[in-house]
Amino acid sequence: MDREGHPGVKGGIGRIRRRYRGWLLSFLALGVAVTAAIAVVGDLKELLWAGGMDYSYLPLILLLAPLNYCLRYVKWRYFLGKLDILIPERRNMIIFTAGLSMTLTPGKAGELLKSYLLWEDYQIPVTTTAPLVVAERLTDGISLLILASLGALHYRHGGLVLVVVAGAILTFIFLMQTPGLTDCFLKLWAKIPLLGRAVPIMMRIQSCFQRILQPAPLLFSTSLGVVSWAFEGVVLYLAVLALGGRLSLLGAVFIVSFSAIIGAISFLPGGLVAVEGTILGLLLAAGLGADVAAAATIITRFSTLWLGVALGVVGLFLA
Numbered sequence: 090m091d092r093e094g095h096p097g098v099k100g101g102i103g104r105i106r107r108r109y110r111g112w113l114l115s116f117l118a119l120g121v122a123v124t125a126a127i128a129v130v131g132d133l134k135e136l137l138w139a140g141g142m143d144y145s146y147l148p149l150i151l152l153l154a155p156l157n158y159c160l161r162y163v164k165w166r167y168f169l170g171k172l173d174i175l176i177p178e179r180r181n182m183i184i185f186t187a188g189l190s191m192t193l194t195p196g197k198a199g200e201l202l203k204s205y206l207l208w209e210d211y212q213i214p215v216t217t218t219a220p221l222v223v224a225e226r227l228t229d230g231i232s233l234l235i236l237a238s239l240g241a242l243h244y245r246h247g248g249l250v251l252v253v254v255a256g257a258i259l260t261f262i263f264l265m266q267t268p269g270l271t272d273c274f275l276k277l278w279a280k281i282p283l284l285g286r287a288v289p290i291m292m293r294i295q296s297c298f299q300r301i302l303q304p305a306p307l308l309f310s311t312s313l314g315v316v317s318w319a320f321e322g323v324v325l326y327l328a329v330l331a332l333g334g335r336l337s338l339l340g341a342v343f344i345v346s347f348s349a350i351i352g353a354i355s356f357l358p359g360g361l362v363a364v365e366g367t368i369l370g371l372l373l374a375a376g377l378g379a380d381v382a383a384a385a386t387i388i389t390r391f392s393t394l395w396l397g398v399a400l401g402v403v404g405l406f407l408a
Contacts, residue, residue, distance in 0.1 A: 102181045115368045116299035122389075123365050142384070143295025146287075153327075154392045158189065160317035164310045165203075168221045173211060184210075185226070187408045188222075190401025192394065193359040206408055216290055220297040229309065230353065232256055233346045236322065240343020254350055262307075264275050265298035270302045277299070321393045325368070328388040332380040336372070345389065359394055402405045 113293020162185050169176065176184070184206045191199025204218040205226030234255050241248050264271055275291055329336040348367035365386055372382035 099273070118148050123362055125367060127365060127386055135216060143331045146327045150324050150327050150392055151396070153324050154396050155400075156188075156193070156315040157393070158397060159319045160313050160320075161225070163183075163236050164313045165221070165225060167309065167313075168224055168301050169218075170307070171306055172217060172221070172297060172335065174207075174218070176207070176211065180210065183404055183407045186400055186404025188401065188404075189397045190405045191396055192401065195363075202405075214293075216279055216293045217297055222295050224298070224301050224310070226353075227261070227302075227314065228310040228345070229231075229318070230254065231307070231311045232349050233353075234258070234314055236318055237346035237350060240339055240347065244340065244343060250347075250350065250354075254354065262302050265295060265302050268295065268299065269297050270366075318346060318349070321349075321389075324392050325385060326387045328385040329372075329377065329381065330382045331388075332384050334377045334385065335343050336375060336377065342377055344368055344375075345393075347371070359398075364394075365390060 133303055140384040148313070159237055160181065165185050166181065188203040191202050193199070200222050201215075202392050203222060204215045207213045207218050208215050234251055237251055241251055264274075277358070319342055322345040325345050326336060326338050326341035327340065345368070348364045348371070349360065351367045352364035354391075355363035355364050356371065368386045368389060372385060373379065377385070
């Protein structure tokens with residue numbers, strides 16, 4: 090126990106490791122099953138091992154995903170600064186990296202682990218840092234909408250989905266930036282038994298959102314997100330080229346962005362099945378052969394999902 094009577098850091102992290110081990114094994118099994126199902130779509134053995142792939146593209150493909158994580162860390166660090174939270178750089182990087190291990194949770198909600206670690210290490214209230222995690226995902230969503238919209242205008246796919254998601258995000262931002270309106274909702278909540286106790290907490294959370302979702306932070310973080318998520322589109326573009334296929338860069342960025350949005354609103358762990366199915370389906374719709382589409386989907390998901398999870402597991406144990 091620490092001096093305030095809370096469970097010690099080592100004990101808390103140990104419990105997270107034990108619980109996450111079971112989740113991770115389950116999600117890995119699901120991921121292997123999904124990958125195997127996609128592999129059945131095309132003759133990947135002949136394509137990948139019989140000279141059907143140019144492996145000179147692989148180093149660049151594997152480099153782009155970590156660059157994405159670096160830009161996301163810059164955003165995380167920026168949001169902390171907006172709330173005047175200063176963390177030693179090395180520890181902050183470990184905490185952020187550990188959060189990547191929780192990508193395999195519905196809606197990436199497990200990334201709230203970062204808030205838990207900040208509370209354990211520095212007694213920073215979760216009600217202060219949880220909005221940062223949500224703001225990360227929110228600005229990622231805006232960035233994905235921008236990238237996917239560019240492609241949707243050209244390919245005429247997914248317009249309705251993008252409009253609905255954009256409406257939900259804009260509504261949330263409007264509420265967080267309109268304290269008077271939010272106060273009205275909270276006053277109504279206060280009259281409901283049990284829920285009324287949560288009103289002070291909700292007020293603190295709304296105050297944090299109001300500070301970090303102002304126009305300047307939104308513009309900066311969304312710009313970072315556009316660049317970082319565009320890298321993932323480039324991963325798909327290079328994967329298709331390496332496999333001997335042809336796909337425009339705009340098309341690749343649209344497919345990755347739109348599939349990420351579908352994965353997010355599906356609330357499946359890591360977007361498993363939803364993301365893979367969307368990427369594969371859109372690649373087939375773009376005229377690629379089943380073998381190239383299946384292999385490109387697997388390569389893209391390994392680079393953009395599983396590599397991050399592996400880094401996150403390392404960060405979790407370093408935490």
